[in-house]
Amino acid sequence: MFGNIRAVLFDLDGTLIDSAPDLGAAADKMRTDRGLPSFPLERYRPMAGAGARGMLGEAFGMTPDHPDFSVLREEFFLNYESQMTLRTRVFDGVADLVNALVDRNLAWGVVTNKAERFTVPLTRAIPLFQSAATVVSGDTTPHSKPHPAPLLEAALRLQVLPGECIYVGDDERDIIAGLAAGMGTVAATYGYLGARSDAASWGAHAAIKNPLELLQLLAAP
Template identity: 40%
Template sequence: MENKPESVLFDLDGTLIDTAPDFHWVINQLLQEEHRDIVSYDFLRKYVSNGARAMVEASFGYSEGETEFKRLHQRMLEIYLSHLDVDSKLFPGLDNCLIWLEKHNIAWGVVTNKPELYTTPVMQGLNLFERADSIICPDHVTERKPHPESLHLACKQIGCSAENSVYVGDHIRDIEAGRRAGMTTVAATYGYLGENEDPSTWLADHYISSATELQPLLQSLYNI
């Protein structure tokens, strides 16, 4: 392989940043407003990577087409906007990894299906916004992941090739997008895996069960 990758790109929720604690608080706040029983952290964590709609559906039992669903979904987003980065944080080990990437002049960025309205404040709140070389949200593209458009746009912004870039994600859509873009893919199995999900079926190039494993993996792959 090359001496070093041109870029390392991350999915956001469940890969770069552990946002589940804030989502758990938000969902339980909404459940309490609706005089419902709260849900456990372990229950909700399984749905975070699939977004707000999935969390509302799982927690309230309404499907997306039902009348109450739209109201609850909108209210959840309102609550979340005021509670974006209270308890959210980088997964352990990734702060050192980002510093290491920057030290070696390896670009890094975020490619997420999370809208810019929520992504930007979270990144700013953790002092990551100015450090990232590219942050791509669904607002910036026509097609969301698993389509590779957002990954190609990130590479264009950075000025690097997809073929010598790495994409790290915790969902099959991330790995599919990375593969379709021609990137080296890393499946983050420490992320928000759903029930009965088997990451081995994602066909990622590499797997890490802890965020602390990413830097050693990159060092070994690229002989850095």
């Protein structure tokens, strides 16, 4: 389906790694610290791709326009920072996918809205990312997704044209950013979508139900 591809870029949380257990635990600690009952991970998982916004929304019904949002967000960040590699794992099939991309001499990298404060130690702690050609965080450029700037920065670093890249993500903002950057876009429906999102409405060029399906979309080496 995709020809003339030289690089594959991925979102991080919900696409390459399952960080929901650590994100959920960080938010749930805020509840229990306040004497509120604990929520099960299943409550947090569908919103894990939305980071602090999703976790605080689930834990406290709080939106970013709440006057206390910034204070609680930093508390959440500190909780997460202290435990972000305890339960996080690579999704099944991702390691095989990455190995196949490397075997095909395709560069691969990460473009995430996660701040560098978390992205750098997290990716350094997981062996999978040793072969990543670039990692662009949410604060690497002046704009984060759905703005295309982070994706364009990744292509620049890889010295490839945007049209020679595919971007794979599990959130609508990933697809919006990829389309705006002029890249091929793939919706990863195996992550955190649950019943709250309709990936078919995002306008992605393709969708995959597991990581290895991506290889079928790439032209034969």
